[in-house]
Amino acid sequence: MKSEALIERDLKVLRRFTEVFCREKHGRELCEECRGLLAYARERLEKCPFDPKPKCKSCKVHCYQKEQRERVREIMRFSGMYFVKRGRLDWLLRYFLS
Ligand SMILES: [Zn+2]
Numbered sequence: 001m002k003s004e005a006l007i008e009r010d011l012k013v014l015r016r017f018t019e020v021f022c023r024e025k026h027g028r029e030l031c032e033e034c035r036g037l038l039a040y041a042r043e044r045l046e047k048c049p050f051d052p053k054p055k056c057k058s059c060k061v062h063c064y065q066k067e068q069r070e071r072v073r074e075i076m077r078f079s080g081m082y083f084v085k086r087g088r089l090d091w092l093l094r095y096f097l098s
Pocket of ligand 1: 021022023026028030031032033034035
């Protein structure tokens with residue numbers, strides 16, 4: 001798969017997780033803050049120096065700043081549980097297999 005396609009796929013999953021997080025936590029569709037985080041994630045992904053891009057989880061660089069990394073982790077944890085509770089394991093698998 002080309003890097004660009006990988007980036008789009010990663011962003012799509014992250015966006016889905018963030019939408020759930022924002023709706024449940026912030027009571028919005030995608031608030032400014034969450035939108036900002038997605039924009040940040042896109043920027044990081046597009047600037048990834050590796051080709052092909054490794055999985056961010058197993059990458060040694062960790063280009064995310066600490067604050068953003070914590071936030072993404074929180075979103076993944078929260079929305080991960082949300083999907084589990086609703087039997088939407090397909091979304092979790094998409095995340096773990098990506
Ligand atoms: Zn939000």
